[in-house]
Amino acid sequence: MGRQLGADELALVFSFLGARDLLCAAQVNKAWSEVSRTSELWRQLCLRRWSSCKASQMVLGTQTWKQYYLCRSELEFRVESGRPGKDFTCKAIAGHTGQIDKLAYISTNEYRFDGRAKSVVCTVSSDCTVRAWDLNEGVEIWCSPLQPAPLVNVVPYPQRQLVATVDEQGLIKVWKAETGQECASFCLPSSPPAVEACDRQEGALLLVACAEGNLCTLTVPQLQVVSSVTLFPNIPVSLFCSPDRQWAFASPQDSDLNPKVFYTPSLQCPPDAEPPASTTLPIHLSSRACWVPDKAARLAVMHRDANGVQLVVTTFELRASKSRDRVDVQAQQVASFPLPDTMMPPHLMQGHSSQVILLASSSELVLFTTHGLQLAAFQDHQKPITSLWVDPDRVITSSFDLSLRVYVWNKENKIPVLKSCYHLHGGSHRWGRGFTHVESDSMSIVGVEVRSTGGGILRSYCFRVQREQAAWPLRIDSRCSPGRE
Numbered sequence: 001m002g003r004q005l006g007a008d009e010l011a012l013v014f015s016f017l018g019a020r021d022l023l024c025a026a027q028v029n030k031a032w033s034e035v036s037r038t039s040e041l042w043r044q045l046c047l048r049r050w051s052s053c054k055a056s057q058m059v060l061g062t063q064t065w066k067q068y069y070l071c072r073s074e075l076e077f078r079v080e081s082g083r084p085g086k087d088f089t090c091k092a093i094a095g096h097t098g099q100i101d102k103l104a105y106i107s108t109n110e111y112r113f114d115g116r117a118k119s120v121v122c123t124v125s126s127d128c129t130v131r132a133w134d135l136n137e138g139v140e141i142w143c144s145p146l147q148p149a150p151l152v153n154v155v156p157y158p159q160r161q162l163v164a165t166v167d168e169q170g171l172i173k174v175w176k177a178e179t180g181q182e183c184a185s186f187c188l189p190s191s192p193p194a195v196e197a198c199d200r201q202e203g204a205l206l207l208v209a210c211a212e213g214n215l216c217t218l219t220v221p222q223l224q225v226v227s228s229v230t231l232f233p234n235i236p237v238s239l240f241c242s243p244d245r246q247w248a249f250a251s252p253q254d255s256d257l258n259p260k261v262f263y264t265p266s267l268q269c270p271p272d273a274e275p276p277a278s279t280t281l282p283i284h285l286s287s288r289a290c291w292v293p294d295k296a297a298r299l300a301v302m303h304r305d306a307n308g309v310q311l312v313v314t315t316f317e318l319r320a321s322k323s324r325d326r327v328d329v330q331a332q333q334v335a336s337f338p339l340p341d342t343m344m345p346p347h348l349m350q351g352h353s354s355q356v357i358l359l360a361s362s363s364e365l366v367l368f369t370t371h372g373l374q375l376a377a378f379q380d381h382q383k384p385i386t387s388l389w390v391d392p393d394r395v396i397t398s399s400f401d402l403s404l405r406v407y408v409w410n411k412e413n414k415i416p417v418l419k420s421c422y423h424l425h426g427g428s429h430r431w432g433r434g435f436t437h438v439e440s441d442s443m444s445i446v447g448v449e450v451r452s453t454g455g456g457i458l459r460s461y462c463f464r465v466q467r468e469q470a471a472w473p474l475r476i477d478s479r480c481s482p483g484r485e
Contacts, residue, residue, distance in 0.1 A: 010035040019045055019069060042066040052111070052392070063114050071113035071465050075443070078463045079394060080408050082422040086464075091138035092427065092449075093458040098127030100448045100456035102437070104156040106132065106163055106177040109441045113465055119444040122163045122177065123458065124151035130165050130175065135444050135460040142180035147171075155197045157204055162221055164206055166192050172208070174221040186223040194239040196248065198264055205268070207248055209237035215250060217267040227267050229276050232257050240289055244296040247318055249289055251301075256284045256308075259301065263320045263329050277327035283314060288346065292370070293392075294354040298334070300370060302349055311339040311346075313357060315370045337372025350390040352409070353416050358395065360385040365397060365407075367418060378420055380405045387438045387447075396445060400434030402426040404447050404461075424461055435459075 005013065014022060014036060022045075026036040042065035046053040050072070060068065078087035100123050107120040119135040128150055132141040153166040161177040170188035172195070175181065194209040197220075204220035213233040217226040231237055232252040240249045241264070248267075251259035263277040285304035292298040297318040305312050314336040321328045339346070339359075348360035356375065359366045362384050367375040383401040395407040395418060404424040410417040426432050426449045436456075437448040445461040 004031075007031070007035055011038055011041065014038075014041055015044065019073070037064075037066060039065050042069050045069050046072075063112070067113060068111070072111055075111070075113075075463055075465050076393070078465070079406070080421055082406055082424070088461045088463045090424075091135070091460045091462075093133055093135070093138050093140075093460060095131060095133075095140050095143070096123065096125040096127050096129065096456060098125045098150070098455055099450070100125050100437075100458070101150075101152045102154045103439060103446065103448055103458070104154050104163070105439060105441050106156045106158055106161065107441065108158045111442045117443065119441055119446075119460075119462065120177070121439070121446055121458070122154050122156065123448075124154045124165050125456070126150040127455075128167075130154065130163070130180075132177065132180065133458060133460075135446055135458075136462050138460065144175065144180055144182070147173075152192050153195060155195050155206065157197055157199050157220060159199060160204055160220075162204070164195065164197070164220065166195055168192050170210075172206070172218070172223060174223060183221040184223040186218060194237055196239050196241040198241055198245045198248070198267075200245050200264075202265075202268070205264075207239060207241065207264070207267070209239040209250060211236055213237065215239075215248075215262070215267075227269060227276065229262075229267075231260065238289070240291065242291045242296055242299070243293050246320075247291075247297060247299070249291075249299060249301075251286045251289060258282065258284055259286050259289075261299065261316075261318060261329065261331060263327055266327055274326055277320060277329050279318075279329040279331050281316065281331055282333075284308075287311075288349040290349045290351040290357065292351040292354055292357075298351075298354070299331075300349070300351055300357055302339075302346065305338070310341070313337055313339065313368070313370075313372075335370045335372075337368070337370075340374075348385060348388045350388050352390050352392075352395075356416060358388065358390055360388050360397065363399065363401075365395075365405075369415065375415065376418055378405075378407070378418075380420055380423070383434065386434065386436050389438050389440050391440065394440065396438050396440055398435035398438035398447050402432050402434050402449070404435060404438055404445065406445070426459055 022036050026033040081087050103121050103123045106122045122132050124130050128147040130144045149167040149169045151167050155164040163177050164174050170190045172186045174183040190211040196207045198205040206218045208216040213231050215231050216228045236253045238251045248262045258280045260278050266277040283303040286301050288302040300315045302313050315334050316331045317334050319330045344361045346359035346361045350358045355370050357368050363381040365378040381399040383399050385397045387398040389396040397405045406421045407418050433450045435447040447459050449459050
């Protein structure tokens with residue numbers, strides 16, 4: 001009989017196994033079972049399968065790496081299957097008496113399976129209130145006092161548990177997300193501005209593009225003006241921050257003026273310093289834009305060609321060159337392609353990975369590479385797509401056909417492939433007129449459903465994950481195939 005392997009030798013052998021084989025090895029004997037539970041083995045499986053596990057801000061909580069791996073695998077199975085009553089619970093959450101104009105998650109988007117995480121969203125409405133909701137329980141957490149005017153926008157700061165709201169008269173307020181306590185207010189003498197959260201390690205800021213054409217930078221939560229720079233005089237502006245909050249794209253609406261990109265750290269400089277670092281993009285008549293999330297400084301813009309006729313998508317790489325007393329910004333074009341003439345002008349645009357652009361054109365969802373190769377086209381909705389949510393794991397669309405459509409990324413290919421999975425249905429067509437917004441976090445999906453009476457409700461879909469260890473091997477064994485990890 002050969003010599004039995006020691007614990008260190010077994011751990012080395014087990015490091016070459018996938019999750020399913022590791023679970024099988026645990027059934028051999030007590031020694032193998034003990035080694036198979038080694039935290040480092042499961043941590044390495046998590047790191048290989050999910051890039052988000054490499055993030056320094058990941059919260060493991062009271063979970064072990066084995067528990068995390070098995071629960072997240074089960075969650076992926078449920079999100080991809082989408083069986084009502086089995087994989088998720090659906091709740092209709094009412095409270096607002098007016099139309100819900102915007103919603104945002106104020107809970108951090110963490111994969112936690114220790115029972116301590118919950119999905120919380122904040123909504124603003126034409127009924128002049130801002131409210132917070134617990135999606136898992138389907139209840140209202142708090143409601144603000146009646147505000148002077150209808151609220152039209154909400155911007156979250158999940159890590160700081162703050163939200164900023166804007167009303168239709170230009171009044172900006174900051175609230176504590178946990179209690180609804182008002183922290184500060186700031187009034188603009190204009191119509192609602194475009195706003196973007198800029199939460200960086202150095203501090204939280206709110207970027208405000210005013211209707212008069214100025215870009216103001218305010219501190220959060222104090223709402224004190226840090227800087228103000230002229231963008232496009234008396235022209236409304238669209239504003240988008242990059243995923244790492246290092247860049248802000250400002251585009252004039254309904255104008256042939258060229259859009260600009262600002263290096264956001266320079267917006268914090270005092271008024272008597274050098275003007276904020278920026279560059280003007282060599283395009284005009286821009287209509288849509290998105291950031292390519294895996295390349296923090298990569299921006300894709302939809303615009304008209306030099307003749308002002310054909311729609312083109314151009315991708316730029318941004319760089320900030322720092323010298324002793326100034327910062328220079330350069331934008332280098334890396335790709336450009338015309339959209340097909342047969343395609344209706346897209347009204348929604350989002351990026352995924354480093355090379356995929358998603359466009360919503362009426363009821364159709366179309367995927368292109370940044371170089372113009374059409375990857376897929378989905379016609380799952382019967383009416384126009386109203387909202388588009390894209391994250392590393394899934395894509396969700398909302399529509400006036402009273403449904404949400406869930407798609408899942410297959411990341412095994414060099415270029416990600418999107419698979420159409422299932423519909424999430426809203427209420428009856430007698431009472432509902434369709435979904436206008438959709439957002440998602442790691443454990444839930446929420447949509448804004450417009451009612452026939454003119455108001456709006458939330459419809460939440462929270463995915464189930466069993467934390468009892470007895471259920472895990474069954475889930476992982478039926479879920480994973482060799483090489484999946």
